[in-house]
Structures are given as C-alpha cells and as structure tokens.
Amino acid sequence: MSMKMSLFAAICRQHMQLAWRGGQTVLAVSFLFIAVTLLPFGLGPELKLLRALAPGLLWVVLAIALLATLDRLFQADFEDGALDRLMLLPLPFEAAVLAKLLGHFLALVVPLLVSVPLAGLLLNIEGARVPLVLAAMACGAPALVLSGGIGAALAVSVRRGGLLTVLIAMPFYVPVLIFGAATARVALEGGVGIWPYLGVLAALSGAALLLAPWAIAAALRSALR
Amino acid sequence: MLKALENISAFYANPTRFMGLAARLHAPLWALALALLAYGLYRVAFVPDDYQQGATVKIMFVHVPAAWMALFGYSFIFFASVTALVFRHPLGHVAARAAAPIGAVFTLIALVTGSLWGQPMWGTWWVWDARLTSVLVLFFIYLGYIALWQAIDEPTRAARAAAILAIVGFVNVPIVKFSVDWWNTLHQPASVSRLARPALHADFLYPLLIMGGAFLVLFLALTLTRMQMEVLRQKLRVKANLHGHKG
Numbered sequence: 001m002s003m004k005m006s007l008f009a010a011i012c013r014q015h016m017q018l019a020w021r022g023g024q025t026v027l028a029v030s031f032l033f034i035a036v037t038l039l040p041f042g043l044g045p046e047l048k049l050l051r052a053l054a055p056g057l058l059w060v061v062l063a064i065a066l067l068a069t070l071d072r073l074f075q076a077d078f079e080d081g082a083l084d085r086l087m088l089l090p091l092p093f094e095a096a097v098l099a100k101l102l103g104h105f106l107a108l109v110v111p112l113l114v115s116v117p118l119a120g121l122l123l124n125i126e127g128a129r130v131p132l133v134l135a136a137m138a139c140g141a142p143a144l145v146l147s148g149g150i151g152a153a154l155a156v157s158v159r160r161g162g163l164l165t166v167l168i169a170m171p172f173y174v175p176v177l178i179f180g181a182a183t184a185r186v187a188l189e190g191g192v193g194i195w196p197y198l199g200v201l202a203a204l205s206g207a208a209l210l211l212a213p214w215a216i217a218a219a220l221r222s223a224l225r
Numbered sequence: 226m227l228k229a230l231e232n233i234s235a236f237y238a239n240p241t242r243f244m245g246l247a248a249r250l251h252a253p254l255w256a257l258a259l260a261l262l263a264y265g266l267y268r269v270a271f272v273p274d275d276y277q278q279g280a281t282v283k284i285m286f287v288h289v290p291a292a293w294m295a296l297f298g299y300s301f302i303f304f305a306s307v308t309a310l311v312f313r314h315p316l317g318h319v320a321a322r323a324a325a326p327i328g329a330v331f332t333l334i335a336l337v338t339g340s341l342w343g344q345p346m347w348g349t350w351w352v353w354d355a356r357l358t359s360v361l362v363l364f365f366i367y368l369g370y371i372a373l374w375q376a377i378d379e380p381t382r383a384a385r386a387a388a389i390l391a392i393v394g395f396v397n398v399p400i401v402k403f404s405v406d407w408w409n410t411l412h413q414p415a416s417v418s419r420l421a422r423p424a425l426h427a428d429f430l431y432p433l434l435i436m437g438g439a440f441l442v443l444f445l446a447l448t449l450t451r452m453q454m455e456v457l458r459q460k461l462r463v464k465a466n467l468h469g470h471k472g
Contacts, residue, residue: 150393
C-alpha cells in the first residue's frame with residue numbers, strides 16, 4: 001500500500017518538476033496576464049465597466065489559460081514512451097493518470113489561482129468579491145482540469161492536437177463557467193448564501209473526479225495500442 | 226425477446242449480411258422519407274397563420290423537428306458507441322460515424338431556423354435563449370466528435386477514441402442543458418417569454434408530428450446510406466492494403 005502511495009507521489013512530483021523546469025508554469029501565468037492586459041484594449045479602459053465585468057472576465061481568462069496548458073498534459077510522455085512505462089507500474093493506470101492530473105493541478109492551476117487576485121486588481125475588481133471568486137475557482141478548477149484531461153487524452157496521438165483538445169473540452173467547461181461566474185455575482189447581489197453555488201461546483205468536480213480518470217485511462221490505452 | 230435481439234444483432238455483425246439487408250431497405254426507406262416530407266410540407270403550406278406571429282410560425286415546422294433530430298442523432302451516436310465499445314459489435318462504430326455529420330447538419334438547421342425565427346420575434350438574429358444556447362453547445366459537441374474521427378489516421382484507434390468521447394459527451398449533455406436553463410433564468414430578458422406558447426392547437430400539432438416523422442425517416446435513410454458507403458470504403462481499404470503487400 002505504502003509503495004503504491006509513494007509511486008503515486010513520485011509520478012505527481014515528476015510531472016510538477018517537468019512543468020516547472022520546462023517553463024510551463026511561468027508561461028501559463030504569463031498567458032493569464034497577457035489575456036487580462038488585452039481585455040481593456042478590447043473593452044476600453046473605463047474602470048466602472050471593468051469592475052462590473054471583472055469576475056466573469058477572470059473566469060473566462062482562467063478557463064482559456066487552462067485550456068492552453070492541456071496539450072502538454074500527456075503528449076510529451078506519449079511521444080517519448082513514458083506513458084508506456086506508466087502502464088507497466090504496479091499501480092492501476094487510472095491512479096497513475098490521476099497522479100499526473102494532480103501534478104498538473106499543483107504545478108499550473110494553483111499558480112494561476114494565486115495570480116487571480118493580482119489580475120483582478122488590474123481589472124479594478126471589487127475587493128469583497130476576490131475571496132468569493134477564489135473560493136469558486138478552487139471548487140470548480142478541478143473539474144476544468146479533469147475534463148480538460150479527457151480532451152488531452154483523446155487527442156494525444158494527434159500531432160498539433162491543441163485546438164482539437166480545446167474543441168473537445170469546451171462543452172465540459174460550460175457548466176463550470178456558468179456556476180463559477182454566477183457565484184460572485186449572485187452572492188453579492190441577492191445576499192444569498194454562497195454555499196449552494198460552491199456546492200454545485202464541488203459536485204461538478206466530484207463527478208469529474210469519479211468519471212474522468214477512467215475515461216482518460218481508456219483513451220490513453222487505446223492510443224498506446 | 227432479448228435473446229432474439231441478440232441473435233439478430235449477431236447475424237448482422239457480418240458486413241456482407243448487413244449490406245444485403247441495407248440494399249433491400251435502401252429504396253423503401255428513401256421513398257418513405259420523401260413521401261412523408263412532401264406530405265408534411267403540403268400540410269404545412271395550409272396551416273393558418275398564427276394571430277401573434279403571422280406566417281413566421283411556419284419556421285417552427287422545420288425548426289422543432291430539426292432540434293428533435295439534433296438530440297436524437299446524438300443519442301443514436303451514444304447507443305451505437307456503447308454497442309461498439311461494450312458489446313464489440315463491429316457495425317456500432319460504422320453507425321456512429323455515419324450518423325455524426327447528419328446529426329450535426331440537423332443541429333445547424335435548428336440553429337439557423339431558430340435565428341431566422343428569432344429575428345421577427347425578438348428583433349435580433351441571436352438571443353442567448355436557453356434552448357438556442359444549449360443547441361449551440363450541442364453543435365460544438367458534434368464538431369468535436371467529427372474532428373476527432375478526422376484527426377486520428379489509424380481507423381481502429383480513431384473508432385475507440387470517438388466512442389469514448391461519445392459516451393462521456395452524452396453524460397455531459399443533460400448537465401449542460403440543466404446549467405444553461407438555470408443560467409438563463411438568472412437574467413432572462415422579458416421578450417423571450419413571448420415564445421412560450423400555450424399547448425399547440427391540433428392545426429399545428431399534426432403537421433408538426435408529420436414533419437417530425439419525415440425528419441426521423443430522412444435521418445435513418447441518410448444514416449443507412451452513409452453506413453453502406455463506409456462499409457464499402459472499408460472493403461476498398463482492405464483491398465488496397467492487400468494489393469500493396471503483393472506489389
């Protein structure tokens with residue numbers, strides 16, 4: 001049991017190290033800020049407008065930044081044969097997949113979430129909304145990574161499958177974005193408790209956690225055949 | 226009953242037997258589809274104008290059946306994929322692949338007619354109405370599915386990946402539908418409720434049902450034709466491979 005745990009941790013750590021050394025973490029965070037910088041050019045610099053739109057814009061930017069990281073989730077390992085070796089480990093392949101997803105989450109998504117308050121500052125976000133947005137993102141982001149992983153795994157054997165991954169993953173992002181962006185808005189407007197919204201987001205993440213590892217493992221297995 | 230179904234499906238697992246059945250079904254199915262379509266359009270032509278919407282109500286007779294077929298098509302792909310992946314029936318992948326572009330086109334028809342219908346009703350070509358929005362997402366689901374088939378060169382690998390996507394995507398459809406409905410009630414524009422009609426009058430209902438039947442049979446005829454094409458294409462591929470090895 002403990003050997004399996006340490007294998008799981010090792011796969012997770014390795015994925016994090018590769019993401020960090022390959023500069024992906026820095027690139028992902030830069031991407032988030034580039035997108036945020038482009039927004040006022042498109043929408044105009046008016047602070048009131050940006051303040052009203054900030055929570056929704058942050059969600060969209062987070063989703064796009066996350067989609068942009070997906071193509072390297074499995075593809076490098078698929079090309080250099082590391083995925084084949086993962087299948088040989090005395091660990092269920094689903095668990096190995098989950099370890100990689102956790103590594104991806106820790107190495108790329110957590111830095112993105114940490115950058116969100118600063119990005120919100122650039123969009124003149126209302127201070128009181130920042131914790132709400134962050135809480136919602138923390139609940140919803142696992143679903144984004146897990147369902148994005150399905151897209152990445154299905155397109156893994158396709159060269160330059162980045163856009164295909166985005167196309168496949170996008171429909172799965174719709175519910176998370178809807179409830180995520182609604183959290184900050186509705187909670188502040190109506191004075192309704194934030195918990196039902198966080199609950200729905202967590203439920204989406206939970207459902208993704210139950211389904212995605214199997215779908216991803218099945219997709220990778222069929223690609224490796 | 227189940228046993229009989231199993232026997233029938235096992236019998237037609239042989240592509241040659243399937244092609245024999247398909248050849249016999251082909252002409253009657255198309256004849257039925259075209260006859261139903263002609264009769265349905267004839268009935269629609271004599272439908273009275275709606276007192277609120279005028280003649281534009283006739284768009285409904287294309288829009289609503291197309292939206293039905295959009296959903297039916299994706300369910301068809303799902304069940305075909307389960308048949309292929311779980312029961313390993315070789316025609317499952319063929320059926321799923323054949324139905325995808327047809328379902329996508331019906332979805333596109335639903336979107337375009339919805340937009341055309343919305344113009345006089347809402348005064349704009351596009352409204353983020355709950356139904357239009359979820360049909361748009363369904364269209365993207367179709368596109369992703371078709372793109373995945375096209376992107377993977379190796380046929381069996383493409384078939385498995387597409388089947389996995391079809392099954393996972395099918396789970397996602399009701400979640401999208403529910404969340405888009407909820408999202409829409411959050412900030413619903415007042416004009417949208419104008420389209421919420423009372424129960425349909427029989428003058429409208431029967432032509433609508435006939436058109437629905439026509440679209441369904443048309444879908445089946447198109448899918449059967451594309452399945453025949455796909456089986457023939459596979460035969461050609463096998464032949465080309467054999468000759469390649471000899472030469």
